[in-house]
Amino acid sequence: xxxxxxxxxxxxxxxxxxQALSPAVTLKEYRKGTRAEFISLLKSGIFDDVEAIxxxxxxxxxxxxxxxxxxxxxxxxxKWLCHSxxxxxxxxxxACTQRGIQVSNTPNCNEGAVADLTIYLMIGALRRxxxxxNALRAGKWRGHIxxxxxxxxxxxxxxxxxxxxxxxxKRAKAFGMKIIxxxxxxxxxxxxxxxxxxxxxxxELISTSDVISLHLALTPxxxxxxxxxxxxxxxxxxxxxxxxxxxxxDEEAMIRALEKGKVWSLGLDVFDNEPRVDERFLGSxxxxxxxxxxxxxxxxxAAMERLVIENIKSALFNGKLLTQVHEQISQS
Amino acid sequence: MSNASSSDPSPGAASPASxxxxxxxxxxLIGGITHVKKEWEECSSFAELKxxxxxxxxxxxxxxxxxxxxDVVAIxxxxxxxxxxxxxDAELVSKLPPSLKYICHNxxxxxxxxxxACTSRDxxxxxxxxxxxxxxxxxAIFLLLGALRRxxxxxAAxxxxxxxxxxxxxGYDPQKxxxxxxxxxxxxxxxxARARxxxxxxxxxxxxxxxxxxxxxxxxxxxxELIKTSDVISLNCSLTKETTGLIGKKEFAAxxxxxxxxxxxxxxxxDEQxxxxxxxxxxxxxxxxxxxEEEPKVNQGLLDNPNVVLLPHIGTSxxxxxxxxxxLVLENLESAVRKGxxxxxxxxxxxxxxxxx
Numbered sequence: 237x238x239x240x241x242x243x244x245x246x247x248x249x250x251x252x253x254x255q256a257l258s259p260a261v262t263l264k265e266y267r268k269g270t271r272a273e274f275i276s277l278l279k280s281g282i283f284d285d286v287e288a289i290x291x292x293x294x295x296x297x298x299x300x301x302x303x304x305x306x307x308x309x310x311x312x313x314x315k316w317l318c319h320s321x322x323x324x325x326x327x328x329x330x331a332c333t334q335r336g337i338q339v340s341n342t343p344n345c346n347e348g349a350v351a352d353l354t355i356y357l358m359i360g361a362l363r364r365x366x367x368x369x370n371a372l373r374a375g376k377w378r379g380h381i382x383x384x385x386x387x388x389x390x391x392x393x394x395x396x397x398x399x400x401x402x403x404x405x406k407r408a409k410a411f412g413m414k415i416i417x418x419x420x421x422x423x424x425x426x427x428x429x430x431x432x433x434x435x436x437x438x439x440e441l442i443s444t445s446d447v448i449s450l451h452l453a454l455t456p457x458x459x460x461x462x463x464x465x466x467x468x469x470x471x472x473x474x475x476x477x478x479x480x481x482x483x484x485x486d487e488e489a490m491i492r493a494l495e496k497g498k499v500w501s502l503g504l505d506v507f508d509n510e511p512r513v514d515e516r517f518l519g520s521x522x523x524x525x526x527x528x529x530x531x532x533x534x535x536x537x538a539a540m541e542r543l544v545i546e547n548i549k550s551a552l553f554n555g556k557l558l559t560q561v562h563e564q565i566s567q568s
Numbered sequence: 569m570s571n572a573s574s575s576d577p578s579p580g581a582a583s584p585a586s587x588x589x590x591x592x593x594x595x596x597l598i599g600g601i602t603h604v605k606k607e608w609e610e611c612s613s614f615a616e617l618k619x620x621x622x623x624x625x626x627x628x629x630x631x632x633x634x635x636x637x638x639d640v641v642a643i644x645x646x647x648x649x650x651x652x653x654x655x656x657d658a659e660l661v662s663k664l665p666p667s668l669k670y671i672c673h674n675x676x677x678x679x680x681x682x683x684x685a686c687t688s689r690d691x692x693x694x695x696x697x698x699x700x701x702x703x704x705x706x707x708a709i710f711l712l713l714g715a716l717r718r719x720x721x722x723x724a725a726x727x728x729x730x731x732x733x734x735x736x737x738x739g740y741d742p743q744k745x746x747x748x749x750x751x752x753x754x755x756x757x758x759x760x761a762r763a764r765x766x767x768x769x770x771x772x773x774x775x776x777x778x779x780x781x782x783x784x785x786x787x788x789x790x791x792x793e794l795i796k797t798s799d800v801i802s803l804n805c806s807l808t809k810e811t812t813g814l815i816g817k818k819e820f821a822a823x824x825x826x827x828x829x830x831x832x833x834x835x836x837x838x839d840e841q842x843x844x845x846x847x848x849x850x851x852x853x854x855x856x857x858x859x860x861e862e863e864p865k866v867n868q869g870l871l872d873n874p875n876v877v878l879l880p881h882i883g884t885s886x887x888x889x890x891x892x893x894x895x896l897v898l899e900n901l902e903s904a905v906r907k908g909x910x911x912x913x914x915x916x917x918x919x920x921x922x923x924x925x
Contacts (some may be wrong), residue, residue: 248738348743353767356713359706368880369723377864378880383751386888388702411706489918512733518727525735529717529728535741 245295344530351403357503388412393445396452599646705758711856743767748798751805845870
């Protein structure tokens with residue numbers, strides 16, 4: 237009998253590839269709806285033979301996070317949870333592990349797109365672009381503008397030199413920036429040299445960078461990695477760019493540092509209470525904001541969807557995920 | 569600024585007691601200096617400093633006529649001077665004092681100066697090319713990325729406390745797209761260098777082909793081919809009679825559907841209404857614009873279009889770049905007064921006699 241798979245949330249670009257899994261796979265779906273309805277359907281038993289779940293990128297807006305509440309009532313047949321997205325803090329991996337559910341994410345699909353948006357926000361923040369941008373749209377031409385700063389010859393401190401951090405370094409170098417980084421491990425010499433990136437301690441990065449850009453995964457050890465003490469140590473006039481996760485930064489401390497003038501400007505794609513955004517960010521002309529759209533490109537979304545489908549095939553027919561989350565790899 | 573005349577060893581040099589010492593040529597500042605006020609004051613070592621304190625073209629022409637500037641040999645023409653005196657057109661140039669030999673303009677673009685009129689009066693004109701290259705290229709890339717994402721839509725939504733808004737859309741990656749650069753001078757080449765780091769393929773059109781060293785792998789194509797085959801078109805050429813209206817209805821019709829237009833050069837390079845129409849037809853996916861046909865007026869069809877990214881001509885608006893530009897104007901001014909030649913003369917005048925750069 238064909239195994240069953242369930243898609244939660246919508247598939248935008250590679251739906252044909254999903255449909256093509258049939259008839260080898262029996263396809264079920266929950267593309268639109270609410271958390272309450274999803275929970276009641278899980279309890280009703282209609283998904284009871286599902287072995288693999290395609291959790292789409294926007295599924296959190298449909299069902300909310302896959303917290304313990306949901307994980308605990310997934311059908312006992314579920315063995316594989318394949319998430320479309322690099323970040324998966326909206327999945328309780330620990331709860332999955334306890335139930336024997338293996339989780340995959342989609343690394344290596346969004347590096348370019350997130351790095352692109354990082355550079356966009358960095359230039360925008362260095363230029364304090366919000367003021368002229370808003371003035372023009374309001375029909376006031378430049379309004380009252382303050383000159384910005386050039387990236388050229390500035391020190392860019394990259395926190396977290398994984399796939400995205402490296403792509404940011406590659407781009408920033410073309411703008412004439414000097415790159416320093418901190419990471420759990422220094423890069424192999426050949427890669428560091430090609431990126432002209434120098435490994436420094438966390439302390440040194442915080443205290444010497446003109447621009448600090450975060451490219452870390454959110455874990456208990458990175459949560460609020462930038463707080464009041466760290467802002468205190470930064471150069472006056474620093475620019476902060478965050479396209480990773482809002483919870484990496486203590487937002488209150490960041491707002492105080494902005495108001496005190498310690499921080500010159502911010503470029504933010506992520507917030508700690510998404511989709512709610514602190515009014516003080518929205519009200520400031522020194523802040524460039526985007527609503528978590530780092531990976532929101534056609535090419536990235538299509539690549540992630542393809543990788544989810546590859547994970548599902550591999551799981552159902554070879555008993556193994558291709559890109560399992562690292563928490564589960566290190567313990568197996 | 570160094571005082572080179574103090575080391576002049578020629579026997580004919582005036583002694584400190586000579587009355588010649590007091591006769592310094594005058595230089596005239598039009599508009600403000602923001603970042604190099606001290607350096608400007610120091611120019612008093614080789615020139616008498618004058619400042620146009622009026623606010624209108626009439627006042628300026630009056631001062632030119634009444635002999636106030638009869639000893640002025642060089643003008644520092646600031647960024648804001650056009651808003652005070654209006655353009656240096658043939659009329660104004662004809663009324664400049666006969667003593668005037670040099671106009672040192674702050675800005676890479678100088679379409680508000682009638683260079684031909686200056687040349688026929690033997691007035692040399694300088695601009696500030698290389699100083700603006702990096703900052704202008706930065707804004708071109710900013711607009712390119714923003715336009716690929718149609719970023720004004722999510723940007724406006726979040727600022728209105730609506731997060732992504734009612735119907736979030738996806739943007740496009742620059743990677744593997746073909747960027748066509750029109751005008752491969754200093755700015756165009758800086759745009760190319762940055763775009764390469766985003767994985768774009770570069771082709772360009774220019775009056776003449778660059779050396780391989782400057783091309784860095786960019787493909788030289790005809791204007792027609794560039795228009796037809798580029799995914800993104802960036803304008804980085806200067807505005808001249810020949811380039812006015814370079815991109816119009818016919819050119820938009822020849823472009824790929826879904827093309828993106830980036831303009832950080834001059835608004836008049838594009839027929840703005842034709843752009844508005846091409847955007848509305850969906851021929852052009854988005855545009856990233858820093859310049860407009862009738863600045864500071866912006867076509868309402870652009871202002872009302874959420875698909876475009878618009879900035880108010882701020883390409884070079886950074887502390888570092890503005891300082892570099894002002895320093896380059898002073899460098900030209902000093903060279904003009906002391907050596908009788910400019911450092912960065914406009915290309916149309918390259919054939920005029922002058923000292924070596």
